[in-house]
Amino acid sequence: MSNAASDAVTHPSQAVVLAGGQGSRLRPYTDDRPKPMVEIPGTGEPIIGHQLRWLASEGVTDAVISCGHLAEVLQSWLASNELPLRVKTVVEQEPLGRGGGLKYAAAALPRPDEPWFATNGDIWTRFSLREMAEFHDERDALATLALARPRIPWGAVETDEFGHVLDFIEAPPSPYLINAGVYVFAAEFTALLPDRGDHERHTFPRLARSRRLAGFPLSQGAYWRAIDTAKDLTEAARELGG
Template sequence: MTDPNAAARPVQAVILAGGQGSRLRPYTDDRPKPMVEIPGTGTPIIGHQLTWLAEEGVTDVVVSCGHLADVLQKWLDTSDLPVRVTTVVESEPLGRGGGLRYAAGYLPHPDRPWYATNGDIWTRFSLRDMADFHTERGAVATLALARPRIPWGAVKTDGFGHVTDFIEAPPSTFEINAGVYVFSAGFAEMLPERGDHERTTFPRLARERRLAGFPIPQGAYWRAIDTAKDLTEAAKELATLVR
């Protein structure tokens, strides 16, 4: 049976892969952050992202490079990739919003919606469901929302102040921007040519009720790889997932 939502879903994406990853040193001394490998997989973060995007129906990806761009471009040029990849490099820093706008200019279908993701996110959830959510709400932009585990143990108490339980690394009570997006055609024109869209474009769309938030389903895997500890934790979680 034909899926009535299929035609409205994105088949193109942007990966923002220009960060220096200073908190991941020494892993990022000779490679950009998205080229850091998840221990035990033999594959860099961006390799996992490209596989995931392909599984979700994406055929074309624009990778915005920056720090040690030549290392990333060489890997992309010599790897057997599941999607068509175009790389772009900013001639001067444009900020997150400006960089996203610049990269979007190289998408092959400017009249169609698109996904975007930060280059340090390792996740698995249904982008198709997120795209349908975006369409149903008539949003211009939709961001995935995650509840990351806080790095400390939590203490539960009763109404009298007695400690009743200890919870190791519980999920946050707040949702955060998970660094994965769905954007409608024309969204790039709303982005600043320089600067941060999260301080300009997103707040404006939120006031206009044209910005949606898609909660990543409970049990779906999500992690931002910011530090060496994140790499270690990701490797442990992967071992658990494949058992």
């Protein structure tokens, strides 16, 4: 395979951003805007703006944004800002579920025969998508999900075998890796998605059984946070120096 062909396979240049959620746990911030339009204090831009800059810096030239709740607010922002890549929006007329939403948006990708990235619209992160794509290719996976190790929101107590308290640990890292909401998908994966429903309950377990699903652990220094609640906004602002 030529270097050019190999680069095209290893580094997808198109992406889907799922931005249709209502963000009910982020109210009142989401009363007048969709979740990806919420701004982390001190950053000067909404979550979607950060995501598009990140995707472009990783070689993505085309993004399809799947809208739903208050779609017109997001579409207006996209139309009035200078974007670092080409963007198309699609709007779900009825809820299709996460898997159905992905499939619906993927139908609008400009190059359906090439691999693609996908990300949830409430993720604020920065890591090498190129490295993730290479990891995906090396394992001949149909789908690869990024894995994060979040901090537990409560303090932990360490004890010995006799029940004596040894230490108090503030917000320790989780012992488990979780789905970070960022993906690499092979072109063939799109056809495996449900027209309606959740791919994580059906498509992913099937791929896992056939060893075609890979998990890419984020490096220890990579920043990752899902913005689900007002507390997440506060924590992110502190962590990002806002």
